[in-house]
Amino acid sequence: MLIPFGYLLARAFEADLATLQSLIWRPRNLRLLGNTLKLTALVLAFNALIALPLAWLTLRSDLKAKGLLTFLCVMPLAIPGYVMAYAILGMSGYYGFAHQFFGLRLPRLEGLWGAATALTLYTFPYMFLNLRAALAGVDPGLIESARSLGRSRWGAFWAVEAPHLRPALLTGSLVVGLYVLGDFGVVALMRYEAFSWAIYTQYSSAFDRTYAAWLSLMLMALTLVFVWAEAAFARNRRFARVGTGVARQATPAALGAWRVAAWAFLGVVFLASLGLPLLALIHWMIRGLPNMDWAQLGGSFLRTVATAGPAALLAVICGLPVALLAARWPSRLSALTERLAYLGYALPPLAFALAMVFFTLRAAPALYQSFAVLIFAYVLSFLALTLGPLRLALWGIGTRREEAARALGSSGPGAFLRVTLPQLRRPMAAGGLLVFIMICKELPITYLLAPTGYTTLSMNVFSRTSEGMMAEAAPFALALVVFSSLFVGLILRYEGSGRGRLPKDRS
Amino acid sequence: MSQPLLRARGLTKRFPGAARPVVEEAGFDLEAGEILALIGPSGCGKTTTLRMIGGFETPDAGEIRIEGRDALPLAPEKRGVGVVFQDYALFPHLTVVENVAFGVKGPRLQRETEADRFLDMVGLSGYGPRYPDQLSGGQQQRVALARSFAARPKLILLDEPFSNLDAALRAKTRREIRRILKATGLGVLFVTHDQEEALSFADRLAVMREGRILQIGRPEEVYARPASAFVAQFLGRTNLLAGAARGAQAETPLGVLPLAAPAEGEVLLSLRPEDLGLEPDAAGLGEIVGREFKGHDATYWVRAAGAEWQADVMGGPLLELGARVTIRAKAPAAPLGPE
Numbered sequence: 001m002l003i004p005f006g007y008l009l010a011r012a013f014e015a016d017l018a019t020l021q022s023l024i025w026r027p028r029n030l031r032l033l034g035n036t037l038k039l040t041a042l043v044l045a046f047n048a049l050i051a052l053p054l055a056w057l058t059l060r061s062d063l064k065a066k067g068l069l070t071f072l073c074v075m076p077l078a079i080p081g082y083v084m085a086y087a088i089l090g091m092s093g094y095y096g097f098a099h100q101f102f103g104l105r106l107p108r109l110e111g112l113w114g115a116a117t118a119l120t121l122y123t124f125p126y127m128f129l130n131l132r133a134a135l136a137g138v139d140p141g142l143i144e145s146a147r148s149l150g151r152s153r154w155g156a157f158w159a160v161e162a163p164h165l166r167p168a169l170l171t172g173s174l175v176v177g178l179y180v181l182g183d184f185g186v187v188a189l190m191r192y193e194a195f196s197w198a199i200y201t202q203y204s205s206a207f208d209r210t211y212a213a214w215l216s217l218m219l220m221a222l223t224l225v226f227v228w229a230e231a232a233f234a235r236n237r238r239f240a241r242v243g244t245g246v247a248r249q250a251t252p253a254a255l256g257a258w259r260v261a262a263w264a265f266l267g268v269v270f271l272a273s274l275g276l277p278l279l280a281l282i283h284w285m286i287r288g289l290p291n292m293d294w295a296q297l298g299g300s301f302l303r304t305v306a307t308a309g310p311a312a313l314l315a316v317i318c319g320l321p322v323a324l325l326a327a328r329w330p331s332r333l334s335a336l337t338e339r340l341a342y343l344g345y346a347l348p349p350l351a352f353a354l355a356m357v358f359f360t361l362r363a364a365p366a367l368y369q370s371f372a373v374l375i376f377a378y379v380l381s382f383l384a385l386t387l388g389p390l391r392l393a394l395w396g397i398g399t400r401r402e403e404a405a406r407a408l409g410s411s412g413p414g415a416f417l418r419v420t421l422p423q424l425r426r427p428m429a430a431g432g433l434l435v436f437i438m439i440c441k442e443l444p445i446t447y448l449l450a451p452t453g454y455t456t457l458s459m460n461v462f463s464r465t466s467e468g469m470m471a472e473a474a475p476f477a478l479a480l481v482v483f484s485s486l487f488v489g490l491i492l493r494y495e496g497s498g499r500g501r502l503p504k505d506r507s
Numbered sequence: 508m509s510q511p512l513l514r515a516r517g518l519t520k521r522f523p524g525a526a527r528p529v530v531e532e533a534g535f536d537l538e539a540g541e542i543l544a545l546i547g548p549s550g551c552g553k554t555t556t557l558r559m560i561g562g563f564e565t566p567d568a569g570e571i572r573i574e575g576r577d578a579l580p581l582a583p584e585k586r587g588v589g590v591v592f593q594d595y596a597l598f599p600h601l602t603v604v605e606n607v608a609f610g611v612k613g614p615r616l617q618r619e620t621e622a623d624r625f626l627d628m629v630g631l632s633g634y635g636p637r638y639p640d641q642l643s644g645g646q647q648q649r650v651a652l653a654r655s656f657a658a659r660p661k662l663i664l665l666d667e668p669f670s671n672l673d674a675a676l677r678a679k680t681r682r683e684i685r686r687i688l689k690a691t692g693l694g695v696l697f698v699t700h701d702q703e704e705a706l707s708f709a710d711r712l713a714v715m716r717e718g719r720i721l722q723i724g725r726p727e728e729v730y731a732r733p734a735s736a737f738v739a740q741f742l743g744r745t746n747l748l749a750g751a752a753r754g755a756q757a758e759t760p761l762g763v764l765p766l767a768a769p770a771e772g773e774v775l776l777s778l779r780p781e782d783l784g785l786e787p788d789a790a791g792l793g794e795i796v797g798r799e800f801k802g803h804d805a806t807y808w809v810r811a812a813g814a815e816w817q818a819d820v821m822g823g824p825l826l827e828l829g830a831r832v833t834i835r836a837k838a839p840a841a842p843l844g845p846e
Contacts, residue, residue: 403563404596404651406583408610408658415584418609422600 008355010362012213028198029218036194036222039115039187040180044173046120050269051127051172052165056157057262059135062254069266070132074125076273078484080441080458082185083477085118086465087280089189115190121273122186123179127172134168135161174230181223182348184444185458189465195219196350196444203354203448213358216351223346281478288471296460297475304440304456307371311378312436316428318379319386326387327394338387345384352381353448374449378439385438386431393427394420433486440483457483510575512694513537513560513662518569520555528567529555531718537662542688542695544705547715548741553698556715557664560696561590573661589655589663589693593670595647597639603650604635610658625653629687644672645680652684656691663688665697669704681708702742706730714738731779732767732841739777739843746778746816752842760812765839776840780806783818784835787826791833795826809834 057063058070079087088109109117138161187197195215202212255262322341325334344352356377360368367373397420405415443458450456455463457476464473514536521528530552537543545553558564560571562583571578578586597606607622619635626632629649639647648668655663668684669677685708688695699705705712706726713723714737722734733739736747750757752770757763759776766776785793785807796815797808804821811834818834826832 400592400594400596401598403561403583404590404592404654405598405609406563407561407588407590407660408654409584409612410609411584412582419598 008213008216008351008358010358012210012217029215032193032195032198032215033218033222035112035192036181036219039112039119039192039194040177042112042116043119043123043180044176046116047124047127047172047176048169050120050124051131053262053265054124054128054269055131055135057266059132061262063259063262072270072274073128075485076122077125079122079274079277079481080185080443080461080484081118081122081179081183082189082443082458082462082465083281083481084122084277085114085186085189086461086470086473086477087277088114088118089465090280090284090470091276110190111192115187115192115194118186118190119180119183121276123176124273126175126179127169130168130172130175131165134165138164170230170233174226177226178223178346181219181226182346182350184348184350184447185462189462195222196348199350199354200444209358212354216348216354219348219351223348227346277481281474281481284471284474285478288474292475297479300455300457300460300476301479303454304458307374307378307446307450307456308436308439311375311382311439312432314375315379315383315435316386316432319383319390319431320424320428322383323387323390323394327391328399341383341387344380345382347381349381349442350444350448353377353445356445357448369449369451371451374446374451377445377449378435378442381442381445382435382438385434386428389427389431389434390424393424397423437484437486441480510572511536512539512541512574513696514570514572514575515556515560516570518556518559518566518571520552520559520564520566528552528718530559530566533569533715533718533720535713535720535723537694537696539661539694540689540692542685542697542708542710544709544712545696545698545715546702546705546712546741547700549700551715552718553700553715554666557590557666557696557698561588561664562586587659587661589658589660591648591651591655591663591665591668593667595639595651595671597647597650597654599639601638602635603631603637603639603642606639606650607635607654607657609654622653622657625657626650628656628690629653630683645676648672648680648684652687656693660693662694662696665695667699668697669699670701677704706742714741716741733777734844735846736775736777736843737846739841744780744817746780746783747843748776748778748814748840750774750776750840757840757842759840760814761816761834761836764836767839767841770842775843777843778836778838778840780817780819782836782838782840783816784837785809785818785820785826785832786835787830788833789831791831793832793834795828795830795832798826798828800825 054073058066058073063069076084092109182196183194184196184200187194188200191197196219199212199215199219202215203209319341322334322337325331326338356373357368360370360373401419402412402415405419406412410418440456441458443462446456447459447462450459457480460476461473461480464470464476516534518530518533519528520530529550533552533556535543545556547553555564559566559569560578562578562581566579573586573588578588598609601609604619604622604626607625608618611618611621613621623632623635626635629652631646631649631653634642634646634650639650642650648671652663669681672680681704697708699708709726711723711725712729714721714729716737722729722738729738730742733742733745739745739747748759748761750759750764750773752766752772752774754769754771755766757766757770757774757776764776764778785795793809793811793816795807796810799806804819805825807818807820807826809816809818809832816834820826
């Protein structure tokens with residue numbers, strides 16, 4: 001984890017002092033920072049505006065089919081950000097489906113607003129799930145006592161529920177914020193000058209690698225500031241429910257005349273987040289169907305699976321001891337390992353991939369763009385995803401049963417193998433599957449580290465869309481969406497268990 | 508000299524960062540066939556003591572001998588100590604019979620026959636193929652017991668064994684488990700914070716407070732002659748009174764009382780409510796200020812000599828609030844030692 005970072009630093013300080021100074025104090029850096037922050041702020045604002053009403057409507061209102069609505073709210077996660085960008089781009093223009101279906105020539109939505117729209121439509125489910133879990137955790141008894149003390153339903157929301165939502169809003173903002181910082185596909189397709197796009201162009205076209213390294217370092221620093229800020233704000237949080245036992249179900253609030261507005265709101269959100277990409281994909285799919293390259297599709301599917309499979313397996317194998325150490329023998333060392341795993345996950349993948357490039361070129365040129373390094377990078381980057389389910393399960397299992405096994409004559413390791421490991425099968429499978437699907441959608445690491453000519457599904461979508469070949473990109477994107485739907489099923493299962501921070505997605 | 512089954516001496520355990528040790532100089536003996544209760548309020552170190560004997564915590568100082576052999580260097584699985592945890596710790600992925608057979612050595616078929624035998628012993632024959640989550644709390648507990656028996660331990664540790672059962676079930680289960688344990692002839696050490704449980708279940712009990720053992724003895728002994736005010740109050744309701752002792756008697760606010768043990772000088776005495784009798788007496792010094800009727804008896808709160816006294820009275824006509832009474836001690840008062 002630290003070694004590639006070191007090489008990134010080494011690379012950054014390679015140039016002479018004068019060049020360095022001109023690089024660091026370049027006005028462009030300030031503009032990139034401003035752009036990135038603007039984008040993050042915009043996405044976060046959109047997110048809150050969409051997710052808060054959704055969470056309340058699907059939990060506390062008297063709308064029907066709340067289960068289905070919740071599912072639809074999470075479903076956009078199945079559509080990777082760059083596919084969302086693809087859909088928005090594919091809507092406009094002469095051949096875009098807006099013109100072909102409805103005779104509308106829409107202006108091309110790109111830049112800041114295009115990127116913010118695509119990122120919001122893709123990330124709001126994270127915010128939604130965080131807020132919804134927090135809202136569900138508010139004891140209805142608190143609301144009832146607030147109302148018995150003379151507050152209206154609306155007043156009770158602000159007095160009781162809103163304060164409880166603040167930590168969730170913060171956590172959700174961190175998850176979404178990290179996603180925006182790390183995003184590469186959307187800003188690249190939308191041609192918005194944020195850090196990661198600048199790194200990419202710097203690296204791929206200008207070949208000014210020192211500058212690319214510096215930009216990566218700046219982006220990493222920004223990420224750390226985000227993580228630190230969340231931790232600092234979250235420090236004083238109090239946990240809401242202190243009593244034990246099962247919280248009662250809240251009585252649903254009657255919407256009355258607001259019902260129409262609620263449905264209209266839901267309609268717009270779902271149309272934009274799900275209808276739009278699906279329409280775009282189907283539209284371009286039909287246009288591209290006559291000269292479709294099935295062999296290429298099948299080949300890239302297999303190539304995707306061939307890297308994601310071993311990496312997922314390895315991630316679980318590495319994750320088990322880390323989770324075990326953290327759950328059973330908490331110490332500085334175990335906390336450090338765990339934090340490093342999360343750091344690998346939070347770091348912008350493009351910057352991380354670039355660090356790996358420098359590392360292999362310098363330390364082991366033979367490994368540059370080899371499968372070993374690709375899989376190694378995947379594991380470092382996604383290890384954290386396996387930790388959540390494993391740690392949760394280990395806490396749930398506790399040590400009592402292993403102690404019971406030892407009192408019955410099993411040795412220490414024997415007790416673990418006979419008693420605990422069989423109970424870890426499910427979380428191990430869940431963690432592995434999660435990593436697998438994330439890798440399938442992953443773009444920047446694959447793009448930079450995959451062997452030349454080794455094109456996966458995500459790379460095909462990206463490269464074709466960026467060249468304007470919308471019809472050619474459609475089948476790859478559709479395959480990815482279908483595949484990612486599995487991921488949504490997994491996320492919903494975690495939400496069902498109601499604990500733990502939700503895994504952040506990125507692509 | 509014959510060795511006791513379990514001998515603990517000077518057990519001390521301090522958790523990192525804690526100001527005081529959780530267990531300090533705890534020592535006791537346990538004979539085969541005996542049930543010893545460790546009783547104390549939560550946080551008094553009783554569970555930690557149990558875990559040290561089980562081998563799940565290492566004491567900072569002290570000695571644990573099982574059948575005369577130093578047990579401290581031994582891993583939990585080598586000590587021959589069975590443990591029944593508060594939450595039973597049944598293995599959820601194994602059936603009942605697989606759970607019970609877990610600690611049995613030998614070929615599979617033989618192990619399961621053996622397990623069936625122990626299931627039969629706890630009255631659960633026929634439950635073997637079920638999974639633990641299909642059993643009630645009381646049944647799970649008996650499976651946990653059978654599982655411990657099947658591993659052929661020398662002694663069994665029970666951690667708050669009845670706290671997960673509802674009150675209606677508790678008394679009945681307690682009698683049943685006591686019968687089963689007595690039939691095995693094993694030594695049993697059990698931990699509880701429930702005085703009624705300790706008094707009725709154990710052959711001897713050890714009262715703990717803040718890591719130290721305050722008194723060890725037979726239940727009736729400890730109840731009737733507590734060593735300190737804490738022990739007296741922890742094992743049940745009591746009246747504490749100061750007195751000036753002169754050998755077998757003491758001058759107290761309730762008059763001159765006989766003592767359960769000779770003492771001299773200023774002493775604190777304990778008199779249980781059932782040891783006080785009330786006589787209606789218009790010229791009596793006491794006045795009834797509270798009454799709680801409980802069916803087979805009634806508790807009265809009587810104000811007399813500047814203090815309030817509790818007295819349990821069986822049968823007879825109920826006394827009214829405000830009635831004047833004379834308080835009489837029906838049993839000698841127990842002098843208490845310093846805390």
